[in-house]
Amino acid sequence: MSVRYRHARPALTVDCVVFGLDQRDLKVLLIERALEPFAGQWALPGGFVRIDETVEQAARRELQEETGLDKVYLEQLYTFGDLDRDPRERVVSVAYYALVRLAANTAQANTDARKAEWFALNRMPSLAFDHDRIFRVAYERLQNKVCYQPIGFELLPKKFTLSQLQQLYEIILGQELDKRNFRKKMLGMNVLVETDEYEQGVAHRAARLYRFHKTKYQELLKRGFHFEV
Amino acid sequence: MSVRYRHARPALTVDCVVFGLDQRDLKVLLIERALEPFAGQWALPGGFVRIDETVEQAARRELQEETGLDKVYLEQLYTFGDLDRDPRERVVSVAYYALVRLAANTAQANTDARKAEWFALNRMPSLAFDHDRIFRVAYERLQNKVCYQPIGFELLPKKFTLSQLQQLYEIILGQELDKRNFRKKMLGMNVLVETDEYEQGVAHRAARLYRFHKTKYQELLKRGFHFEV
Numbered sequence: 001m002s003v004r005y006r007h008a009r010p011a012l013t014v015d016c017v018v019f020g021l022d023q024r025d026l027k028v029l030l031i032e033r034a035l036e037p038f039a040g041q042w043a044l045p046g047g048f049v050r051i052d053e054t055v056e057q058a059a060r061r062e063l064q065e066e067t068g069l070d071k072v073y074l075e076q077l078y079t080f081g082d083l084d085r086d087p088r089e090r091v092v093s094v095a096y097y098a099l100v101r102l103a104a105n106t107a108q109a110n111t112d113a114r115k116a117e118w119f120a121l122n123r124m125p126s127l128a129f130d131h132d133r134i135f136r137v138a139y140e141r142l143q144n145k146v147c148y149q150p151i152g153f154e155l156l157p158k159k160f161t162l163s164q165l166q167q168l169y170e171i172i173l174g175q176e177l178d179k180r181n182f183r184k185k186m187l188g189m190n191v192l193v194e195t196d197e198y199e200q201g202v203a204h205r206a207a208r209l210y211r212f213h214k215t216k217y218q219e220l221l222k223r224g225f226h227f228e229v
Numbered sequence: 230m231s232v233r234y235r236h237a238r239p240a241l242t243v244d245c246v247v248f249g250l251d252q253r254d255l256k257v258l259l260i261e262r263a264l265e266p267f268a269g270q271w272a273l274p275g276g277f278v279r280i281d282e283t284v285e286q287a288a289r290r291e292l293q294e295e296t297g298l299d300k301v302y303l304e305q306l307y308t309f310g311d312l313d314r315d316p317r318e319r320v321v322s323v324a325y326y327a328l329v330r331l332a333a334n335t336a337q338a339n340t341d342a343r344k345a346e347w348f349a350l351n352r353m354p355s356l357a358f359d360h361d362r363i364f365r366v367a368y369e370r371l372q373n374k375v376c377y378q379p380i381g382f383e384l385l386p387k388k389f390t391l392s393q394l395q396q397l398y399e400i401i402l403g404q405e406l407d408k409r410n411f412r413k414k415m416l417g418m419n420v421l422v423e424t425d426e427y428e429q430g431v432a433h434r435a436a437r438l439y440r441f442h443k444t445k446y447q448e449l450l451k452r453g454f455h456f457e458v
Contacts, residue, residue, distance in 0.1 A: 008280060009238065009240055009241060009277070009278075009280065010241050010278055010280060011238055012238060012239050012241060012321055048238070049238075049239055049310070049321070051237060051238065051239060051319050052312070053312075054310050054311050054312060055308060055310025055321060056310065058310075076307060076308060078305060079284060079305060079308045079323045081278070081283050081284025081285065081287075081323065082283050083281070083282075083283060090280050092241055092278070092284055092323075094308045094310065094321075144453075147453065148377055148453065148455065223457075224373075224376065224377065224455060225455050226377065226453060226454050226455035228452070
């Protein structure tokens with residue numbers, strides 16, 4: 001009876017796709033599952049939503065418990081509601097995603113995950129459940145998003161060169177961009193402020209440093225644009 | 230025991246925001262609730278997800294049962310997971326939205342809704358549960374979407390005037406657009422094909438008819454653009 005009742009409504013989980021950016025790579029945070037199903041396999045951090053927490057709170061809690069990662073701005077991605085996603089029972093999962101700067105954030109394992117680790121996208125293992133699919137949807141969304149909203153405010157140092165900004169886009173988009181074109185577009189958005197400073201301690205000719213115009217950046221976030229790759 | 234179990238996991242529902250376009254207005258499809266809670270109040274069509282259907286199937290089924298509307302292309306909007314959304318118990322709801330052309334689709338009431346009705350946005354009643362909020366998120370998404378993806382393929386006749394296309398945008402965006410600017414942008418997207426035909430039976434000077442270039446329309450759907458209002 002209790003078992004029948006248990007199956008009368010779908011269970012609800014959250015899954016988090018956390019992208020991390022370092023100087024060279026876009027990475028994703030995975031946990032190694034300690035328990036069945038899929039014990040020993042890599043998966044996205046996540047777990048069941050408790051009755052007394054919002055779905056977003058559940059995502060934050062699970063991320064913190066399983067990876068030690070805290071204070072991450074999670075955005076809702078999509079709810080995955082197909083049958084047979086989970087061999088245990090019917091489970092619907094609300095997925096979240098985030099993009100953080102690596103170095104400041106270190107991941108550490110906890111609770112039902114044996115360990116947490118950042119994987120560069122080109123050496124990612126195949127994932128438990130339908131997490132490969134969830135990851136792909138998140139990656140597509142991230143790449144899409146940088147083409148209609150500005151990024152970089154939380155990901156670059158306060159003052160940065162145009163090359164650093166271009167590198168950020170190249171790492172996320174996974175392709176090289178034409179330098180002239182990129183600069184023209186970025187400067188055309190009127191979101192960058194030229195400073196009087198130049199980068200320090202470089203072998204090549206020092207490049208000028210820029211910063212974001214905070215108000216215009218916020219405006220552009222709302223209004224959107226279209227950055228054609 | 231069974232009651233305690235019942236509350237151990239959130240219930241899962243779907244809600245549908247279906248926008249309908251006629252010649253003049255953008256409307257939304259609401260149902261009058263027959264049962265408590267909120268009996269007699271207007272609400273978005275929706276209901277509980279069954280264990281043996283995907284979340285999207287649940288949305289289609291509820292929409293069909295409650296309004297008679299069928300074969301609508303529903304897009305997932307957002308999952309609303311706050312506590313206390315529903316006075317009965319903890320309920321998380323996956324919301325979907327759609328935009329249909331009115332006339333071809335007629336809504337009709339059924340099952341636990343006393344009746345279904347299309348409301349012009351400026352005469353919408355206040356809604357049950359947190360459905361006002363869900364509606365607002367859907368409306369914002371719709372307005373946003375037409376600024377970065379082409380629309381009209383399923384909403385206009387096969388051949389249409391630029392005025393008809395402009396009117397479509399004006400109704401969705403809820404504001405008048407500058408005619409010259411609008412035409413320039415639309416023609417600049419290379420998605421319209423000029424035909425040799427002109428509109429018939431009009432008092433004013435007959436305007437040229439256009440049609441969409443299907444391949445370019447599909448391309449633009451994928452690639453996106455930015456239509457600045």
